[in-house]
């Protein structure tokens with residue numbers, strides 16, 4: 001009886017993935033999946049907040065609250081390298097986010113120095129944007145990785161210059177009154193329609209080269225797009241605020 005109980009407990013214990021060192025080059029790279037050709041954007045759902053309509057950065061600003069300095073052109077906007085990140089003027093918590101991006105052509109650089117940008121949920125949690133098409137880097141830093149934490153399930157990258165989509169479902173972390181983590185943030189990501197993060201636990205704020213940890217923050221914070229010095233393009237960005245079941 002006692003043994004049977006123990007076996008049940010063991011079976012119910014959560015499966016733990018191997019803990020790889022941050023940015024380990026030994027960590028296996030996800031299998032490559034061809035997501036099919038790029039597609040034109042489709043109209044957002046009626047309750048979406050449109051964050052970029054192809055014409056204006058009115059929903060965005062620099063982190064110091066001055067006007068966003070990135071370049072709007074022909075229905076997309078482009079990172080103006082070394083002008084800094086841009087953030088939404090309003091804050092968000094639990095969301096569904098759609099964003100389309102394209103890395104530069106001709107592609108230059110290697111690894112992290114090749115079409116690098118990033119979609120930071122709540123300013124602090126990066127879903128990596130990178131040219132990962134026939135281009136290698138550490139698994140937890142390739143396109144659609146939770147940067148420095150969790151590689152994508154597969155590599156569904158399109159070639160540089162082609163439009164790629166992220167559909168992201170993000171649940172914010174919950175903190176107790178004394179600042180402890182009650183619930184970690186979680187994220188689901190479809191890259192070009194392919195599931196690459198499946199309700200992945202986010203282990204803390206995005207940092208480079210070290211283990212992440214949480215610091216408490218507000219229930220709503222801006223969405224941030226990273227300036228990593230590369231002219232990555234974005235278009236068709238919309239977001240839906242998620243409400244709990246009534």
Ligand code: MG
Nearest residue numbers: 116117118129
């Ligand atoms: Mg990045």
